[in-house]
Amino acid sequence: MQWDYFFDQVISHRDALLQGTAVTIGVSLSAIVAGTLLGIAIGVAVTYGIKPLRWPARVYIDIIRGTPVLVLVLATFYISSAVGLDLGAFQAGVLALTLFCASHVGEILRGALQALPRGQIEAGRAIGLTFAGIFRHILFPQALRYALPTWITAAVEMVKASTLLSVIGVAELLLTTQQIISNNFLNMQFYLLAGLIYFLIDFAIEQVGRYVGRRLDRPARRTT
Amino acid sequence: MSYHFNFAPILAQWPLLLSGIGLGLLLALVSIAIGSLLGLVVAFATRAPSRWLASLAFAWISILRNLPILVIVLFLFFGMPQLGLSLDKITSFIVALSLYTSAYMAEVFRAGLLSVPPGLIEAGQAIGLTRSRIQRDIVLPIMFRNALPAFGNNFVSLFKDTSLAATIAVPELTYYARKINSETFRVIEVWLVASLLYIVCCYAITLILRALEKRLVLEAN
Numbered sequence: 001m002q003w004d005y006f007f008d009q010v011i012s013h014r015d016a017l018l019q020g021t022a023v024t025i026g027v028s029l030s031a032i033v034a035g036t037l038l039g040i041a042i043g044v045a046v047t048y049g050i051k052p053l054r055w056p057a058r059v060y061i062d063i064i065r066g067t068p069v070l071v072l073v074l075a076t077f078y079i080s081s082a083v084g085l086d087l088g089a090f091q092a093g094v095l096a097l098t099l100f101c102a103s104h105v106g107e108i109l110r111g112a113l114q115a116l117p118r119g120q121i122e123a124g125r126a127i128g129l130t131f132a133g134i135f136r137h138i139l140f141p142q143a144l145r146y147a148l149p150t151w152i153t154a155a156v157e158m159v160k161a162s163t164l165l166s167v168i169g170v171a172e173l174l175l176t177t178q179q180i181i182s183n184n185f186l187n188m189q190f191y192l193l194a195g196l197i198y199f200l201i202d203f204a205i206e207q208v209g210r211y212v213g214r215r216l217d218r219p220a221r222r223t224t
Numbered sequence: 225m226s227y228h229f230n231f232a233p234i235l236a237q238w239p240l241l242l243s244g245i246g247l248g249l250l251l252a253l254v255s256i257a258i259g260s261l262l263g264l265v266v267a268f269a270t271r272a273p274s275r276w277l278a279s280l281a282f283a284w285i286s287i288l289r290n291l292p293i294l295v296i297v298l299f300l301f302f303g304m305p306q307l308g309l310s311l312d313k314i315t316s317f318i319v320a321l322s323l324y325t326s327a328y329m330a331e332v333f334r335a336g337l338l339s340v341p342p343g344l345i346e347a348g349q350a351i352g353l354t355r356s357r358i359q360r361d362i363v364l365p366i367m368f369r370n371a372l373p374a375f376g377n378n379f380v381s382l383f384k385d386t387s388l389a390a391t392i393a394v395p396e397l398t399y400y401a402r403k404i405n406s407e408t409f410r411v412i413e414v415w416l417v418a419s420l421l422y423i424v425c426c427y428a429i430t431l432i433l434r435a436l437e438k439r440l441v442l443e444a445n
Contacts, residue, residue, distance in 0.1 A: 062423070063419070063423060065426075066384075066419075066422060066423035066426040066427060067384070067419040067422050067423060068384035068385070068386075068387035068388075068398065068422055069384070069387075070387040070388055070390065070391075070398055071387055071398055071401070071415065071418055071419055071422060072419075074398070074401070074402065074405075074415065075415035075418075075419065078405060078411045078415065079411055079412050079415060081411075082227065082409075082411040082412055083227060083412070156289075156290065159292075160290075160291070160292035160293065161292075162292075163292040163294040163295060164294060164388075166294070167391060174292070174294065174295065174298075178298075181302075187299075187302040187303040187305075187306055188299070188302075188303030188304070188306040188307065189303075191295060191298055191299035191302065191303045192299065192303070194295055195291050195292075195295045195296070195299060198290070198291055198292050198295060199287060199290045199291055202290035202291075203286070203290055206290070
């Protein structure tokens with residue numbers, strides 16, 4: 001195998017590879033942050049919302065989660081231009097990933113909130129807190145602890161799903177890899193390299209999640 | 225917004241869309257079968273007495289779970305021929321999906337194995353069952369029952385992942401949706417119909433598996 005040639009090629013394309021990795025991280029991070037914020041609103045609406053709020057949130061979660069991410073990405077990309085929304089591939093891709101992330105975070109948060117005993121809301125009311133106060137000081141911190149492991153999994157999924165933006169022409173790591181391959185035909189080596197970079201990003205997220213999870217666990221263990 | 229809906233050009237391609245979703249279901253079924261078998265082996269390997277084998281199994285799970293499925297698909301289809309292993313696109317996609325799902329299934333089965341109460345295994349030993357009979361008659365049935373809900377979730381995800389076959393031109397639903405999209409420009413309609421078909425299928429799979437779960441639980445009672 002032409003490994004010498006491969007290493008030469010990696011060095012001569014290092015800027016493109018770094019750029020692609022940066023775009024992958026940027027896309028994933030924006031989608032995770034925006035998707036988490038939207039997802040929290042959806043999760044709260046679906047768990048505690050009044051009916052006219054709860055139903056749309058439920059339908060949103062079920063529709064987005066029932067659709068493959070690739071279809072979501074393609075649909076957002078093509079439909080946004082068809083209705084005259086002038087989104088570029090990058091914005092359409094981030095929008096699709098954000099919608100996807102929000103549905104997952106909404107469902108995760110719902111699961112976590114429903115695992116909390118109902119009596120806590122009543123206790124919060126009894127000491128005169130508003131719902132916003134109850135949510136902020138009682139429910140959310142506990143739900144966060146429950147939801148963290150699944151949220152980390154969702155974050156890893158987002159990085160993996162960002163590869164789908166290569167299909168609509170966003171020059172993230174995978175599309176950059178494909179462009180490099182079209183010059184030198186080192187298919188196997190460069191896909192391996194891309195796989196390694198993705199693995200390292202995802203593995204890092206997992207480890208950070210584990211570390212934060214241990215930190216969050218500590219006070220709980222002390223009191224019980 | 226001055227968009228006029230016209231579903232006729234999409235409905236004219238209905239047989240293509242149906243054949244696409246049929247192929248997607250078939251890909252998912254074959255891959256979950258192979259992936260589950262492989263995942264079962266990996267799950268048992270994580271508990272092997274040999275530490276070397278156990279770490280190999282954990283590495284398998286960790287590596288495959290942290291790789292994007294699209295990279296695995298492209299690597300197998302475009303990269304393997306360089307090593308002299310050329311597979312046609314459907315076979316290579318099935319291999320990719322099976323490997324990917326084997327890691328998730330291994331996690332599911334591993335959790336199932338951990339949930340088998342040790343007392344039942346000891347009870348088996350007490351009445352003089354051999355090691356293989358304990359595994360076959362006690363551990364495996366309990367493990368499968370515990371694993372069923374997570375298995376269902378994995379199968380639905382796997383079915384959605386078959387949409388990636390479109391990137392290597394396997395003619396499943398997403399492939400046809402893109403084709404119809406570029407041929408008719410009925411952009412909104414075609415993606416609405418495609419998503420709806422996926423949603424209906426995912427929902428149907430969930431319902432079937434839930435019914436199956438209920439029956440198995442009743443049997444246990």
